[in-house]
Amino acid sequence: MDCRTAHARIGEKADGILPRDAGEELSGHLSGCPSCAAEDAATSATGPLLRALVGIRAAEKAPALDAMWTRVRAGIEEGREAQRRPRWIARWVWLSAAVALAVFTFLFYPTGADRSPFHPRSFDVAVEDVESEAGTVALVDKGEDLPRVIWIIEDGKT
């Protein structure tokens, strides 16, 4: 076995996927090649060292880890509150909008007796044409920059 093959096998060995016969062949190479033996020592140490490092961090934070459920439960409760809040806000938004619409309608809905302030009579109305005896066609002109509006008044209703 050459050193290049040995390096590939060292990785497989660290992963635990090296077949037994290949492992024996690798061992034979390592015993006679200090360079590959050093490579093998460093590679096979990565796993245990990583676990050791995690073990140290876990030991440092053991008390906080013991209280994990308390933290998680508080977070769950906070999430519930957050879910309730928007619905509560939404209800008030809809209610406010409904009230505003009702007030607007009450104030400005044109009745038969009084159509002010939108009735053409309240503007400077230019009557352009009368097509029917039962109705009046009026062209409302509120100024040069504003669009003209055509009103059709029939039996006193717009």
Next chain:
Amino acid sequence: MNGREKDGVQDDALIRATLAGDESAFRVLVERYKGRAFGVAVGIVGDGDDALDVVQDSFIKAYYKLKEFRFGSNFYTWFYRLLVNQAIDRWRKSARSAEVPFDESWLSDDASPPDAFAYPRTPEDLARNRELGDALQRAIGSLPEYHRAVIVLREVEGMAYDEIAKTLGCSVGTVMSRLHYARGKLKEALKAYRDR
């Protein structure tokens, strides 16, 4: 483990109970997996306090997403996907992620001189050797996030290639190449520490 627990109630039963409104069932899941989850999180984010936050946030997220869990699959694989993504997000948001530039110098084939160096293998031994711990932490920090996740899931969690692939949503081939890459990087850090 196949998503089951030999002792006590199975994961699936606990999930069903949680979905039915039994919060104490979810507590059992938290107690069951918090230690392993912390190991994975701290391996990825490095800092213990950040890892605690990641574990907490992942369990909370899992609680609210539990109705999306597909019965028959492994809870921990499903949960670890949330956990790893949460840890990677945390790492990206952290200023530490910009500290160490990515390099490929470990790919060189130069052989190190032979010696009889013995690396520590227990937390106690490593705790006594703070320099090595720091060197290892820096090496982990220099890995791209998903490479770090792969080596942590493999070495700390002992997950199989296909489980890692499912957890990270990638192919087994990608897992193997990332693992090879990550292990090489850590190996170089250890050799550099030894040769200093």
